[in-house]
Amino acid sequence: xxxxxxxxxxxxxxxxxxxxxxxxxxxxxxxxxxxxxxxxxxxxxxxxxxxxxxxxxxxxxxxxxxxxxxxxxxxxxxxxxxxxxxxxxxxxxxxxxxxxxxxxxxxxxxxxxxxxxxxxxxxxxxxxxxxxxxxxxxxxxxxxxxxxxxxxxxxxxxxxxxxxxxxxxxxxxxxxxxxxxxxxxxxxxxxxxxxxxxxxxxxxxxxxxxxxxxxxxxxxxxxxxxxxxxxxxxxxxxxxxxxxxxxxxxxxxxxxxxxxxxxxxxxxxxxxxxxxxxxxxxxxxxxxxxxxxxxxxxxxxxxxxxxxxxxxxxxxxxxxxxxxxxxxxxxxxxxxxxxxxxxxxxxxxxxxxxxxxxxxxxxxxxxxxxxxxxxxxxxxxxxxxxxxxxxxxxxxxxxxxxxxxxxxxxxxxxxxxxxxxxxxxxxxxxxxxxxxxxxxxxxxxxxxxxxxxxxxxxxxxxxxxxxxxxxxxxxxx
Amino acid sequence: xxxxxxxxxxxxxxxxxxxxxxxxxxxxxxxxxxxxxxxxxxxxxxxxxxxxxxxxxxxxxxxxxxxxxxxxxxxxxxxxxxxxxxxxxxxxxxxxxxxxxxxxxxxxxxxxxxxxxxxxxxxxxxxxxxxxxxxxxxxxxxxxxxxxxxxxxxxxxxxxxxxxxxxxxxxxxxxxxxxxx
Numbered sequence: 152x153x154x155x156x157x158x159x160x161x162x163x164x165x166x167x168x169x170x171x172x173x174x175x176x177x178x179x180x181x182x183x184x185x186x187x188x189x190x191x192x193x194x195x196x197x198x199x200x201x202x203x204x205x206x207x208x209x210x211x212x213x214x215x216x217x218x219x220x221x222x223x224x225x226x227x228x229x230x231x232x233x234x235x236x237x238x239x240x241x242x243x244x245x246x247x248x249x250x251x252x253x254x255x256x257x258x259x260x261x262x263x264x265x266x267x268x269x270x271x272x273x274x275x276x277x278x279x280x281x282x283x284x285x286x287x288x289x290x291x292x293x294x295x296x297x298x299x300x301x302x303x304x305x306x307x308x309x310x311x312x313x314x315x316x317x318x319x320x321x322x323x324x325x326x327x328x329x330x331x332x333x334x335x336x337x338x339x340x341x342x343x344x345x346x347x348x349x350x351x352x353x354x355x356x357x358x359x360x361x362x363x364x365x366x367x368x369x370x371x372x373x374x375x376x377x378x379x380x381x382x383x384x385x386x387x388x389x390x391x392x393x394x395x396x397x398x399x400x401x402x403x404x405x406x407x408x409x410x411x412x413x414x415x416x417x418x419x420x421x422x423x424x425x426x427x428x429x430x431x432x433x434x435x436x437x438x439x440x441x442x443x444x445x446x447x448x449x450x451x452x453x454x455x456x457x458x459x460x461x462x463x464x465x466x467x468x469x470x471x472x473x474x475x476x477x478x479x480x481x482x483x484x485x486x487x488x489x490x491x492x493x494x495x496x497x498x499x500x501x502x503x504x505x506x507x508x509x510x511x512x513x514x515x516x517x518x519x520x521x522x523x524x525x526x527x528x529x530x531x532x533x534x535x536x537x538x539x540x541x542x543x544x545x546x547x548x549x550x551x552x553x554x555x556x557x558x559x560x561x562x563x564x565x566x567x568x569x570x571x572x573x574x575x576x577x578x579x580x581x582x583x584x585x586x587x588x589x590x591x592x593x594x595x596x597x598x599x600x601x602x603x604x605x606x607x608x609x610x611x612x613x614x615x616x617x618x619x620x621x622x623x624x625x626x627x628x
Numbered sequence: 629x630x631x632x633x634x635x636x637x638x639x640x641x642x643x644x645x646x647x648x649x650x651x652x653x654x655x656x657x658x659x660x661x662x663x664x665x666x667x668x669x670x671x672x673x674x675x676x677x678x679x680x681x682x683x684x685x686x687x688x689x690x691x692x693x694x695x696x697x698x699x700x701x702x703x704x705x706x707x708x709x710x711x712x713x714x715x716x717x718x719x720x721x722x723x724x725x726x727x728x729x730x731x732x733x734x735x736x737x738x739x740x741x742x743x744x745x746x747x748x749x750x751x752x753x754x755x756x757x758x759x760x761x762x763x764x765x766x767x768x769x770x771x772x773x774x775x776x777x778x779x780x781x782x783x784x785x786x787x788x789x790x791x792x793x794x795x796x797x798x799x800x801x802x803x804x805x806x807x808x809x
Contacts, residue, residue: 231656296664371738454669
């Protein structure tokens, strides 16, 4: 029971707002080393970089579509019961989601090989990840009940949630194949700290007119919640050793998995670049500390039924207990410790970028600099870019997409700015802004999303941030 | 380094200065009430006329049944109000009386419902008994551990109704509002 309470609290308080993040501003922001994390095949020109541990890359987002904090908690004089009923219980649909992501780099380093066309990077990061869809029929059942709703089927399949806390160890290689093509790959080892998922549910609760009695109640359920890691954390909580347990599970002491990122950048011509990446093609096997709960079966009940003629010799039996036993036999609640496999939420990015501009502090006859990586085939780094970006992610219900248009401006080697407009299921007015500052070897970046919502942040359906601090060296330094 | 630090502080300051929010009152959560009304059948009893004819004397049926549904914590601690609906159908040739008594764990009667129905053909007798508020006390249900059903035949023991499958049928369902929050 404690375990279930822990899972519920974890889901509601922490992870309901966490899920894999669209990093459309960071993507193809070549000046920032962390752009390698969203496309291992990005055109990088660093000699080496070293992310300041724990603050080299911190990012997160909250996404809630269908309702906002302001819709429910605004001091508007309306009764919260009316607001919840109108805007959530009756206003939201099962496709609405509560999702988010928090990612913190523990270590991130990169260095160029003796072959100047090859760049290695590696490190580790911690990632919370969750998505919970609005369980509409559960909410309507909890708020209104099933009374006076003859023939209404409450869909138990509305429950879909998935979340995890993992440490990811990664090693990547980025290779400039020629002047036009750069490819990259990143291998990942996942060390799962905790996981829960309940995504393949089905069934219904239904009241119909009874054959004998007034009502016939049918419960048909195929529900399953799979968890991992919560047992050890429960025990650790009682023993006061939560930190040790978290660290142990983060250092390969929990569930293990493998993953792969792939990406490339291809120059269609001198000023046009097409890029794409696929991230987290991977899985985790949960086997060490799993606890699974299931409820499966179908039962019909018209209450206690006594046909005196048929049961004349057996009228003293305990009809109530027999009814309870019969239902429990037809729909058994089971707990198992079977291992299970989960697949990581795979992301796909693609972008088309056009570089342009006039010379600015450059000896070249353009607004550009040459590639400082030391490669034999230098390429131009233009100071203006404009383009589009597509993001896809697989979700328990379906794939979700976001499309972005961006403009980027580089001010010498000191500063680069990127502005974006993104449309997705959370917002059609998502204006984002990224700032990259370079002071000698010190690199700092800050990125924020959905800036228009800052006029009333409580009314926003989406907010995200990314920031980090790195030490960078270029090839010609 | 100083430039960077100042730039970061500037960005953060600008973000916070530009961001704002309508006033929120999270204490409203305390006022949120969740009180669903749940409905299901509770018991059904059918006594055929052939059984009634076999029993001499007025009382042809009396039986105590264990019934813990109302004692379950989920119900007893959360119920706010509700009702029990009874439907009585008599297709026999006899006038009958039905008494339903709610008993506590000691067998003491907490409450009772009395029904009388003429011989067939009669209309379906429907009665809704409300509990909570100004109606009957919910404590009757909270303390109910058994239900006693008694039936009395006010007619003869020989006649048989011409209706198909003549019997006395008692149907019931419960509809109660419970407090989730």
